[in-house]
Amino acid sequence: MLELLKFEFRRLRKSIFFRIVGIYCIAWxxxxxxxLRILLGVVTREAGVSFAELGMxxxxxxxxxxxxxxxxxxxxxxxxxxxxxxxxxxxxxxGIVRNKIxxxxxxxxxxxxxxxxxxxxxxxxxxxxxxSALLGLLVTGIGVDLNGGEMITRLGxxxxxxxxxxxxxxxxxxxxxxxxxxxxxxxxxxxVMSTLTAFVGMYNLPAKTIKDYVxxxxxxxxxLVKHDEYSKDDIxxxxxxxxxxxxxxxxxxxxxxVYVITNLGFNGDYGADVxxxxxxxxxxxxxxxxxxxxxxxxxxxxxxxxxSRLTEKDLKKIDSMRISYSxxxxxxxxxxxxxxxxxxxxGYIIFRKKNLF
Amino acid sequence: xxxxxxxxxxxxxxxxxxxxxKALDSMSFTVPRGSIYGLVxxxxxxxxxxxxxxxxxxxxTKGMVEYGFDNKKLGNVGALVELPSIYSNASAKDNLIYQxxxxxxxxxxxxxxxxxxxxxxxxxxxxAGKFSLGMRQRLGIAMAMAGNPEVLILxxxxxxxDPQGIIQIRDLLISLxxxxxxxxxxxxxxxSELSKLATDFAFVEGGRVVKEIKSEALExxxxxxxxxxxxxxMALLPILNAKGLIARYDKETGVVHAKGYYNLTNxxxxxxxxxxNIARVVTKETDLETYFVNLVGGESHA
Numbered sequence: 001m002l003e004l005l006k007f008e009f010r011r012l013r014k015s016i017f018f019r020i021v022g023i024y025c026i027a028w029x030x031x032x033x034x035x036l037r038i039l040l041g042v043v044t045r046e047a048g049v050s051f052a053e054l055g056m057x058x059x060x061x062x063x064x065x066x067x068x069x070x071x072x073x074x075x076x077x078x079x080x081x082x083x084x085x086x087x088x089x090x091x092x093x094x095g096i097v098r099n100k101i102x103x104x105x106x107x108x109x110x111x112x113x114x115x116x117x118x119x120x121x122x123x124x125x126x127x128x129x130x131x132s133a134l135l136g137l138l139v140t141g142i143g144v145d146l147n148g149g150e151m152i153t154r155l156g157x158x159x160x161x162x163x164x165x166x167x168x169x170x171x172x173x174x175x176x177x178x179x180x181x182x183x184x185x186x187x188x189x190x191x192v193m194s195t196l197t198a199f200v201g202m203y204n205l206p207a208k209t210i211k212d213y214v215x216x217x218x219x220x221x222x223x224l225v226k227h228d229e230y231s232k233d234d235i236x237x238x239x240x241x242x243x244x245x246x247x248x249x250x251x252x253x254x255x256x257x258v259y260v261i262t263n264l265g266f267n268g269d270y271g272a273d274v275x276x277x278x279x280x281x282x283x284x285x286x287x288x289x290x291x292x293x294x295x296x297x298x299x300x301x302x303x304x305x306x307x308s309r310l311t312e313k314d315l316k317k318i319d320s321m322r323i324s325y326s327x328x329x330x331x332x333x334x335x336x337x338x339x340x341x342x343x344x345x346x347g348y349i350i351f352r353k354k355n356l357f
Numbered sequence: 358x359x360x361x362x363x364x365x366x367x368x369x370x371x372x373x374x375x376x377x378x379k380a381l382d383s384m385s386f387t388v389p390r391g392s393i394y395g396l397v398x399x400x401x402x403x404x405x406x407x408x409x410x411x412x413x414x415x416x417x418t419k420g421m422v423e424y425g426f427d428n429k430k431l432g433n434v435g436a437l438v439e440l441p442s443i444y445s446n447a448s449a450k451d452n453l454i455y456q457x458x459x460x461x462x463x464x465x466x467x468x469x470x471x472x473x474x475x476x477x478x479x480x481x482x483x484x485a486g487k488f489s490l491g492m493r494q495r496l497g498i499a500m501a502m503a504g505n506p507e508v509l510i511l512x513x514x515x516x517x518x519d520p521q522g523i524i525q526i527r528d529l530l531i532s533l534x535x536x537x538x539x540x541x542x543x544x545x546x547x548x549s550e551l552s553k554l555a556t557d558f559a560f561v562e563g564g565r566v567v568k569e570i571k572s573e574a575l576e577x578x579x580x581x582x583x584x585x586x587x588x589x590x591m592a593l594l595p596i597l598n599a600k601g602l603i604a605r606y607d608k609e610t611g612v613v614h615a616k617g618y619y620n621l622t623n624x625x626x627x628x629x630x631x632x633x634n635i636a637r638v639v640t641k642e643t644d645l646e647t648y649f650v651n652l653v654g655g656e657s658h659a
Contacts, residue, residue, distance in 0.1 A: 094445055
């Protein structure tokens with residue numbers, strides 16, 4: 001196994017494509033940050049102050065730090081799909097995998113050496129991307145705020161989420177004899193995932209949230225009846241009209257289960273802070289606040305037609321509107337590890353049994 | 358498995374089935390240590406399949422392959438099955454370095470020596486993808502040789518090579534076998550070449566080994582066969598035997614049959630001196646190809 005890992009790491013070091021992706025991971029975040037800095041400069045100049053004078057609040061800096069460092073989760077999959085399929089595929093077409101078996105390595109060692117090497121390569125690329133983004137933010141004067149170091153755990157979670165794709169691409173490359181197949185399947189996976197992310201992301205609320213909202217709303221109705229603002233019949237009618245489905249909309253039945261069992265809601269979940277930021281300064285340093293999401297997606301952008309007269313402040317009292325970063329991280333890490341286990345397990349069985357060489 | 362057993366590899370009742378198709382049907386043979394073992398057979402006879410099984414690329418449906426050495430030790434089996442397994446975008450030296458790492462060897466000047474041994478020392482940074490077929494085959498053999506394997510399994514290593522390339526590979530294999538004591542298992546369509554190289558043969562037909570024979574025995578079974586037509590056969594027999602030929606008289610046909618090589622002028626002169634008149638001489642030389650055709654029937658497509 002050690003020999004195979006040495007072999008793979010040497011191959012990675014010599015891989016031109018790996019170097020290209022590495023250069024991309026350095027250049028792209030810096031380029032984006034430079035453009036952002038220019039844009040911020042223009043905006044502040046129009047406001048009659050310099051960017052340096054204006055400064056940025058902690059929430060904004062934190063948000064920008066997160067957005068630019070975690071960019072790899074959307075930027076890298078397409079490159080990883082191509083790189084892994086071509087890199088591992090070459091070993092099949094050139095007969096190198098056969099060489100390894102003839103030399104006396106077990107299929108188990110071969111399978112896992114590829115996985116370990118590709119996982120290490122992905123982690124290295126992510127670290128380079130993050131490092132480059134942080135450097136860019138510091139150099140351009142935008143600044144870095146890692147939320148007291150908490151963001152590092154979040155970024156680690158993002159890397160593990162990305163590793164599900166790395167493992168999938170590697171396994172696909174190892175179980176097909178026709179070399180074009182893994183490339184096609186990997187690219188389809190990336191395209192389908194990015195499309196689904198947009199849809200599923202619309203339903204990224206903790207499952208309890210709408211139920212809890214309905215309960216709070218019903219309390220509000222009772223209060224309104226108590227103050228004679230509604231009759232009991234009015235409330236009956238409103239409750240009939242505004243069921244969970246009417247808030248959650250028809251897509252909930254498909255998209256929410258997909259959100260619950262997959263990682264497709266990652267961007268939306270960790271981006272909930274963005275909505276929070278847009279609505280005002282973030283209140284919770286250690287939590288993701290879904291209030292903003294709820295208002296925008298289920299409350300028609302800031303008011304409700306259900307007549308409950310609940311305010312944003314009332315929503316914040318609902319516990320399930322907030323999830324701590326540590327809980328969210330654990331959810332994504334757990335889910336990703338489960339995926340990795342299932343993908344690696346099934347791939348390993350096929351790799352061992354199938355005549356691929 | 359101890360290294361003191363006489364065989365390097367023993368195949369016992371190995372079968373390989375792909376669905377209903379039986380590629381190997383209870384194949385058995387034994388490869389003696391230090392031999393150059395030639396596998397002879399038609400296309401589809403099962404040569405490549407058994408080589409893939411011996412080199413660990415496939416598992417048999419049933420049967421057993423025993424190794425007379427520690428085959429689990431990295432690099433103890435070297436093989437070149439079907440096509441050379443080399444990185445086409447790397448140089449010969451880089452390919453060898455990869456193979457050294459693959460089998461856990463220290464990368465040292467033996468890489469250059471190995472390249473020199475296979476005649477690729479002067480290829481520099483030229484990518485293996487730009488090599489001629491012969492160079493690729495030689496690099497493939499060098500890769501298989503890295504780590505001084507106990508056995509080298511070569512499937513059609515001279516396929517597609519020009520005469521010069523064939524001679525180079527032949528010389529290389531002989532020197533490997535003689536100088537480094539490597540046992541070589543080889544298959545080839547070019548039976549004349551195989552006969553110059555192999556010390557042992559196994560004839561494969563229909564997924565089975567139909568005959569195992571040593572090259573000396575093959576020479577005995579084959580070689581030059583002569584029919585002497587004479588009116589005095591009993592007087593000719595001692596003359597032929599005295600020349601070291603194995604001669605016998607066939608009473609039914611009246612022909613004297615002799616096996617072995619001789620100087621015809623000497624025999625005719627001595628027969629004349631003994632008053633024996635040789636009316637006609639018919640010679641027939643049995644080579645590996647003839648032997649194979651006689652054994653399995655039909656034309657040779659090996």
